[in-house]
Amino acid sequence: MKIVKIGAEHLGAVAELERRSFSEPWSERALSLLLTDGAFGVVCIAEDRVVAYGGALHALDEAQITNIAVHPDKRRMGYGRAVLRGLLEEGKRQGCTQFSLEVRVSNLGAIALYEREGFFRAGLRKGFYRDPREDAAVMLLCLENKE
Template identity: 35%
Template sequence: MGNAIVRKMVDEDIDNILKIEEQCFATPWTRDAFDHELHDNPYALYYVIEIEGTIIGYCGLWLIIDEAHVTNIAILPSYRGKRLGNALFKAVLTHARQLGAIQLSLEVRVSNVVAQKMYRRFGLVPGGIRKNYYTDNHEDALVMWVKL
């Protein structure tokens, strides 16, 4: 796999991000949602991962005082299994630490064992269950935490 670059998301990335959303999620976010995150949410930081100029994934982070929360992370299905999600998540965690975060949390589908395994490699541990969290099928979310 060519050299992967992680950088901050910009407006010009949104069309590509929407394509990733369509391929990765049953209830994809809208353009308005990303516009809001990039321009109106002072706590939001969004990153993309690209290979040879092609955006293949992204990750959203909210940083409120010293707590970071991953809002979403996605890698195009055709690029999964190549440790690119790992590279993206590592870069986002590093940036959160640099910005003063002392802990990080996220929600993950209870059925998404692959993602849970990746998060555990970064030290995240289960902290609870959010019942019926996902609107598409009412699946529970596992809340995971880590001290940074």
């Protein structure tokens, strides 16, 4: 298993992960945002295929994680954690010290992953998600406070 920066060659496989994971998936075209300045992303390759990915937008020292998705057949094998750690490493390299994300309040697996990696719940965005409508928990990780 290896974590590499996302490239144009991964976008088709990542769009497929999006479709398999979310009710409102990002298209391949939307995902190409992750290749531009002000964004970054990583993919996890195992057995020669993309099994997981994560993306983030950043400005100054803040990064906003847009999504993390693991192939449905490959969950609970550590790939989500590896992708999250890869995103944090890449963000740190780019000078980010604060990471934020939104997650459905019912997504207890993802919330457990984020909490285990040091994120805390900082607030709630009412009715943030559609299809189905649901609140988002806003989670933060502040590296300056940790080190």
